[in-house]
Every structure is written in structure tokens, then in C-alpha cells.
Amino acid sequence: MSAGQPQRRSLAALAGIGLACALAAGLFAGLGVWQIERRAWKLQLIERVDQRIHAAPVAAPGPADWAGVSPAADEYRRVRVSGRFLNGQESQVQAVTDHGRGYWVLTPLETGEGFTVLVNRGFVPAERRAPASRASGQPEGPVTVTGLVRMTEPNGAFLRSNDPAAGRWFSRDVAAIAAARGLGTVAPYFIDAEPMPGGADRPIGGLTVITFPNNHLIYALTWFTLALMALAAGVFVARDEWRRRADPHRIRPAGSGEGARCATGSTF
Known part of the structure; x- marks a missing residue:
């Protein structure tokens, strides 16, 4: 085995780790951006529904309008x-x-x-x-x-x-x-x-529950944190390799690709 082969293998491994960290960071960041977009959509939905439930009542959609009835256009x-x-x-x-x-x-x-x-x-x-x-x-x-x-x-x-x-x-x-x-x-x-007039035993109206869970900001922060952690892991590995190459006599852990070095610097 030539002297440069271990070095090339080390560079290939480093490149693979760096690529994996970059891909992971990109994926996590993309998920974070998606949650930010979802949050904006959810806030618009909440505002739209709030306007609908407090608006003056309009005529209920008749047969001519049924084909166009949808949650986005008519719910609430x-x-x-x-x-x-x-x-x-x-x-x-x-x-x-x-x-x-x-x-x-x-x-x-x-x-x-x-x-x-x-x-x-x-x-x-x-x-x-x-x-x-x-x-x-x-x-x-x-x-x-x-x-x-x-x-x-x-x-x-x-x-x-x-x-x-x-x-x-x-x-x-x-x-x-x-x-x-x-x-x-x-x-x-x-x-x-809504509540209707009648006897005391009439059904209790007006109990529509309108809730829209909005945890998207927390999810986004979680994904962005994972992206930063992936980047930090890549930087840590790259920095460690850089320091090792800057100091060829640095003691490496037993079982490393270039052989274990003893305290005197000899390789076996």
C-alpha cells in the first residue's frame, strides 16, 4: 500500500461525512422553512375563520351553489x-x-x-x-x-x-x-x-368548538436547531482533521486508519 493511500481514504471519509452533514442540515432547514410557511397559512386561516363567525349572517348556499361549497370557501x-x-x-x-x-x-x-x-x-x-x-x-x-x-x-x-x-x-x-x-x-x-328559543328542554345550541392548534413555530425552531447541530458536527469533524494534518505527530486513538502512534511518535 502506498503512503498516499491512507491519506486519500481519510479525505474520502471526511468528504463523505461532510456531505452527509450538509444534506442533513439542508433537509432540517427545509423542514423548518416549511413549518414557517405552515404557520403563516394557519394564522391566515384563524383570521379568516374569526372574521366569518363574527360577520352578519348571509343566506345559506342553495342548490345552485352546492358544487362550489368547500371547507376553504365556506367552513364556519x-x-x-x-x-x-x-x-x-x-x-x-x-x-x-x-x-x-x-x-x-x-x-x-x-x-x-x-x-x-x-x-x-x-x-x-x-x-x-x-x-x-x-x-x-x-x-x-x-x-x-x-x-x-x-x-x-x-x-x-x-x-x-x-x-x-x-x-x-x-x-x-x-x-x-x-x-x-x-x-x-x-x-x-x-x-x-346558534341557541334557539324554546322550552328549557330544547337542545343546547351554539357549542361549536373552533380550535386550530398552532405549534408550527416550535416545530420550526426544532428543525432549525437540528440543522445547526448537523452543521456543527460537520465543522467539528473538519476542524479535527485539519488539526491532525497540521500536527502529523499528534497522537491518534488506537485503531485509526494510519496506525496507532505511541508516545515516541513511532508507528507500528
Whole structure:
């Protein structure tokens, strides 16, 4: 083996380590930038939703607008619609709220504009699940509902599938509920109603939970820290190699590529 081979191998190993550190730093920095972009998007979303829920109500989207209804354009939009509840076709969806465990009461509303939309009238505890137990809270005449547009929740909850045949609902799946109740074509969204007038046993409305976790800054700082650590590791290795080459008599640990050096500087 020539004298230059160990040196070339050492340089190749150093280059490989440097490349790995650079790639790792670039990857971590890219993830950090992505989290910064996500944070900006999340802040815009929070501002947009806050404006929607405090805006004056507008007409609920009718059939001509259904094709364009989307979470980005319509979720949490404050709307108002008038019509009659089809109380005999209501469905109860299991729920957990600040009031405890119980059910959301989803009732079809036949609007004056000629379409049907599901309305989440609010929460009832288990003992008031049956409509007969809250008769004074079941309006029969014309009503006006103000609330927030919500997107359908297909299939069910985590590890819990809806069972339409048994009337067990774990999510507010508009299409499935409409099919199970024979409602025909309904709006592709539902409305979370604000509190409505009625008896003391009426469903408790206005319980929409609007939370958007925003931990992106913490994630970004974590990724940027890892990028700096990767760069620092590369600099440390490069500096150590530089010092070794500047001092050829420097004692290296046993098992190094150029052989172990004893205290006298001899190589064996």
C-alpha cells in the first residue's frame, strides 16, 4: 500500500461525512422553512375563520351553489335560513361536550327556498335523547335558523364506524344520514345552529368548538436547531482533521486508519 493511500481514504471519509452533514442540515432547514410557511397559512386561516363567525349572517348556499361549497370557501361561514323542521326525521349523533356525554340532535329543515338542509340543533344529554322527552323544545311551525356552515363528516369517528341500520351515529355524515332517513337530495353541508328559543328542554345550541392548534413555530425552531447541530458536527469533524494534518505527530486513538502512534511518535 502506498503512503498516499491512507491519506486519500481519510479525505474520502471526511468528504463523505461532510456531505452527509450538509444534506442533513439542508433537509432540517427545509423542514423548518416549511413549518414557517405552515404557520403563516394557519394564522391566515384563524383570521379568516374569526372574521366569518363574527360577520352578519348571509343566506345559506342553495342548490345552485352546492358544487362550489368547500371547507376553504365556506367552513364556519355564518348563515341564516328559514323553513320548517321535519322533527320526525331527526337523528342523534354521539357527542362529548362541556355538558358531558350525550348526543347532537340533527334535524332536517325544509327551507322556503325549496331545498333541505340538516341542522345540528345542539346537544342533549342521554336522558333527553328521545324527542318525547323534550316536546316543548320541538318547534312545529316556521323557524329561522342562524348558525355556522359545517362540512360533512363521512364514515364515523376514530375506530367507530357509523351504523345507519341500527341508528348509531358517531359522526355527522350528511349523505349517510339523508339516505337512512329517506330525505333524498340535501345540502352537502350541515348547519351548527346558534341557541334557539324554546322550552328549557330544547337542545343546547351554539357549542361549536373552533380550535386550530398552532405549534408550527416550535416545530420550526426544532428543525432549525437540528440543522445547526448537523452543521456543527460537520465543522467539528473538519476542524479535527485539519488539526491532525497540521500536527502529523499528534497522537491518534488506537485503531485509526494510519496506525496507532505511541508516545515516541513511532508507528507500528
